[in-house]
Amino acid sequence: MAGRPGVETVTAFLTMCDADASLGGRTVLDGADVQVETGELVAVVGPNGAGKSSLIRAFAGLLPLTRGVVRLRGDDITTLSSRDRAARVAYLPQERRIAWNLPAIEIAALGAPFLSAADAAAAARAALEEVEADHLADRGVAEMSGGERARVLLARALATGARGLLVDEPIAGLDPDAQLMVLERLQARARGGQAVLVSLHDLTLAARYADRVVVLDQARVVADGRPLDALSPEVMAQVFGLKGRWITGPDGPLLAAGRRQLAG
Amino acid sequence: MKPSRLTLGLALLILAAVVGAVLLGESVFDRGQWAQAFADPGSGPGEVLWQVRAPRVATALMVGAALGLAGAVMQGLLRNPLADPGVLGVSAVAALGAASAIVLGAAAVPGAVEVSALVGAGLAGALLILFSSRVRSPEALILFGVALSSFAGAATALIFNLSPSPIASAEVMGWLLGSVQNRSWIDVAWVTPPVLVSAVLAAFAAPGLRMLSLGEETARTSGLPMARLRLLALLAAALATGAAVAVAGVIGFVGLAAPHLVRGAVRGDPGRLLAPAALAGGLMLIIADLLARLTPTDQELKLGVFTALVGAPLFALIAWRAAREWRL
Numbered sequence: 001m002a003g004r005p006g007v008e009t010v011t012a013f014l015t016m017c018d019a020d021a022s023l024g025g026r027t028v029l030d031g032a033d034v035q036v037e038t039g040e041l042v043a044v045v046g047p048n049g050a051g052k053s054s055l056i057r058a059f060a061g062l063l064p065l066t067r068g069v070v071r072l073r074g075d076d077i078t079t080l081s082s083r084d085r086a087a088r089v090a091y092l093p094q095e096r097r098i099a100w101n102l103p104a105i106e107i108a109a110l111g112a113p114f115l116s117a118a119d120a121a122a123a124a125r126a127a128l129e130e131v132e133a134d135h136l137a138d139r140g141v142a143e144m145s146g147g148e149r150a151r152v153l154l155a156r157a158l159a160t161g162a163r164g165l166l167v168d169e170p171i172a173g174l175d176p177d178a179q180l181m182v183l184e185r186l187q188a189r190a191r192g193g194q195a196v197l198v199s200l201h202d203l204t205l206a207a208r209y210a211d212r213v214v215v216l217d218q219a220r221v222v223a224d225g226r227p228l229d230a231l232s233p234e235v236m237a238q239v240f241g242l243k244g245r246w247i248t249g250p251d252g253p254l255l256a257a258g259r260r261q262l263a264g
Numbered sequence: 265m266k267p268s269r270l271t272l273g274l275a276l277l278i279l280a281a282v283v284g285a286v287l288l289g290e291s292v293f294d295r296g297q298w299a300q301a302f303a304d305p306g307s308g309p310g311e312v313l314w315q316v317r318a319p320r321v322a323t324a325l326m327v328g329a330a331l332g333l334a335g336a337v338m339q340g341l342l343r344n345p346l347a348d349p350g351v352l353g354v355s356a357v358a359a360l361g362a363a364s365a366i367v368l369g370a371a372a373v374p375g376a377v378e379v380s381a382l383v384g385a386g387l388a389g390a391l392l393i394l395f396s397s398r399v400r401s402p403e404a405l406i407l408f409g410v411a412l413s414s415f416a417g418a419a420t421a422l423i424f425n426l427s428p429s430p431i432a433s434a435e436v437m438g439w440l441l442g443s444v445q446n447r448s449w450i451d452v453a454w455v456t457p458p459v460l461v462s463a464v465l466a467a468f469a470a471p472g473l474r475m476l477s478l479g480e481e482t483a484r485t486s487g488l489p490m491a492r493l494r495l496l497a498l499l500a501a502a503l504a505t506g507a508a509v510a511v512a513g514v515i516g517f518v519g520l521a522a523p524h525l526v527r528g529a530v531r532g533d534p535g536r537l538l539a540p541a542a543l544a545g546g547l548m549l550i551i552a553d554l555l556a557r558l559t560p561t562d563q564e565l566k567l568g569v570f571t572a573l574v575g576a577p578l579f580a581l582i583a584w585r586a587a588r589e590w591r592l
Contacts, residue, residue, distance in 0.1 A: 060485050086487025099343035099477045100532035110475055113488055140531065156478070 013038045013195035014059055014089070014164050019068035021058055028054035029065070030219040036197050038163060041190035043206040044199040045231070046216035047240060052199040053094060055216065056168045059197060060091035072164065083114075089164035092157040094172065096149055101142035104128060104152040111159030120159075127155035131185055147174045154182060158189070165189060167198040171205070183209040203231055203240075208252040215239055228253060268536070270529045274543035278325065281550040285321040286313060288554060315448070323447040324553040324567075325546040326455045327512040328522070330462065330504040332545020333538060335519025337466050337501040340473030340534030341494065342402040345527075345582055348519035349505035352405075353412030355516070357388035358509035360416040360423075363436045367427050371435060378454055381510035382503075388412060389502025393495060402480075442513035442568020444553055451511050458507035463542065465500035469493045470535035477534060515568045517575020518545050518552075524582055 012035035021029040028051045036042045044052045057063040058070055061077050070077040072088040080088070090111070098107065108124035115123060128134045133151040141149050154170060167186065171179040179202070187209050190196045200206045206213055207227035215223035215230050217239040223230040228246055236244040237260055244257030291312050293301065301309035335348040349355045361384025362377050370376035395408045420440070427433045472493025475483040483490050508515065522545035523537055530536040549567070552574070556565040 057481075060481075062481055062484060082484070082489060083487040086485060089485070091482065091485040093479065093481050095479055095481070097479060099479070100527070100534060102477060102532045106531070106533060107478070110478060110486070113471060113475060113486055153478075156482075 012036060013073055014197060015069075015071040015074075016055070016058065017069050017071075019058060019070065020066045021054060021063050022066060023054065023063070027219045028063070029058060032058075032068070032216075032219075032221050034197075034214055034221065034224070036164070036195045038193050038195045039190060040211045041187055041196040041198065041209060042212045042214060043210035043227075044197065044214045044216060045201070045203060045206050050216040050239075051219045052216055053168050054219075055214075056091070056166045056197060056199055059164070059166050060089060061085050062091070086160065086162065088162055089166055090157040090160040090162040091166045092153060092168060092170060094168040096146065096153055098141045098149065098153075101140040103138050103140055104133060104144075104155070105137040107141060107152050108155040108159050111156040112161070123159045123161070124155065127159035128152070130158055131155045132181060147178045150174055151178070151182075154185070158185070163194055165194055165196045165198075167196065169199050169201065171200065171202070179205065203236075203244075203257075204253070204255045207231060207246070207255070231255075268530075268540075270526065270540050271543060274526075274540055274547060278543060278547050278550065281547055281554070282321055282325065285324075285550050285554045286317045289317055289557060316446075319449045319452050320444050320447050320553070321550055322449075322452045323444045323455065323511060324549040326452065326459055327444060327508045327515065328518055328549025329542040329546035330455070330459045330508040331515065331518040331549070332522030333459070333463060333466055333542040334501040334504040334508070335521075335545070336523040336534070336537050336541035337469070337473070337497050337504075338519070339523050340476060340537070341497045341501070342405060343476055343479070344402060344406065345524065346520070346579070347406060347409075348517075349501065349508075350514075350516045350519065351413070352388070352392060352409030352501075353414075353416055354385050354388040354392070354409075354502055354505040355509055355514050356413040356416035356420070358382070358385040358506050359440055359514045360384055360420045361387075362439050362509065362513070363420045363423050366435050366439065367423050367429075367432050369432075371432075375454075377439075378510035382458070382506040384416075385502050385506025385509060388416075389498055389506075392502075393498050396494065396498070397491075438566075439513040440568075441566040442515035442571075443566050444512050444549075445564060445567075447511065455507050455511040458503050462500045462504035462507070463538075465496045465503070466538050469497035469500060470538055473497060473538075474533060474535035477532075513568060515549070516572045517579060518548055518571055520582070521575055521578050522548055524578075 014036040016032055016034045019029050019032045032055060044055055046052050054063055058065060105124050108127050109120040112120040112123045128137055131151040131154050133155060136148055141152060170182050183205055186196050186198055210227055213227045213230040214221055215235055222239060223235045233245055236242045241260050242257045243260045244255050246253045247256050293309050297309040300307045301313045304310050305314045338347040338352060339345055358381040361380035365377045365380035396405050424433055424436055472488055472490055475486050475488055523541040525544045526540040527537060530540060552571050553567050556567050556570040559565050
């Protein structure tokens, strides 16, 4: 298939080459190479502090690199105007605080700030339906549960119409059904031709939904490949300190894991 | 943008308040005097209505609108329901400018005190812009504003302390307490243009304020030119505050309370909040000034004192509700 790592990687929609970045004196990206094709859902996994959020923020243009380059649809991100950037990638941060008690429909409509009010509202309504939150359209976000608010914010990102989706821990704190719903939607978006980069903590869900998994450890990419290849028992032991193996469940791979016994 | 029903309703209330505030006052007229006041503006009763009360009411309207607008802009910019020109130190630095001009003996020069206050507000705005371009956290900006406010307050106290003339001291004190007493049409002409310019700037910044509801990072990736919109918003807030302080001295809590009163009606939208907050501020100040005027005291109540007495408990109430609702 065209565009797999090593084949025509130059044409990948999201490209990061040999990227270094630091935050407050700490290295958060160290020689990172990551590509995401259109039509592909790539999951970034790694322990806390491994650099998952930094990787996603660098693709969003929020984290300046000290070395290397990020390209969006082939163009160096630092040469793009903020509007061009927004037209290519939408970013959904982990932080879900909304300052004011706006109704869901207006939050979702913020995804389309350059459309007319009517078109933005239509895009917002469609996006809310997509995340099964259309019944929340007129409810204020302060009156919602954390999970409902997460759906509304995802709808905002989907309403942008940007080809690239950068999604930082979208299922953290959601109930199991909502977790599956969110990942299904992102997968559907990838199937529809978008390039989706999502950070996850749940390795089973990463293996089930992602086309490819990028494993980060201490700011470096230590594995990148098909989920079960990237998340090999060796990687799980080395990166996560887990003694794990994959078993085949009815709906896909399942991780059976325990904490690794430390020698001595 | 077509005016909402809320905006129209507030405008009608303001109209009623203006009429009431012009007609009510300490001097009680009989039927003949009323007729004279309307038939001949140059007569005694006419002077009271058209040269004393009307410009005072107009000043209160413009100052209140400026403060309401500045408060709404700052709250949107900082995503914080407790932000206002007072909290961020813009009022205090403007007052410092006015106090310096008075003590330096410039009060006799027409416009000197007003310009000094505007310069002070502009300086505070510039400092806030400089700081916010380096540090993006709204909490840090509020702390910076609090420091600025305290410093300007101390410098004003120092001026007070070192002032050689008790008359100048009394004048500075009067300024700090805030009032629209004895304001003329010249004052109205002073305050109106900067407030209108500020309103236009704020209208341009409105989409940016709305986007900031989602937080700094989402706004920065939204495609909107956030740096420019933040700058416009800060300029609008500084200009409106400077104009208000230049004409009326320091009047607290209107900037805080006016946006709060109408926020529910616009469902929290910081962009659509601007016009109603300005109108609510104007309405509040007209009514507050009328109440201060009609309160039977030997010395007329200073408007700034009155708004602070009502506003401070409200501040505490908003903080209480914010802690429960908005800081999710």
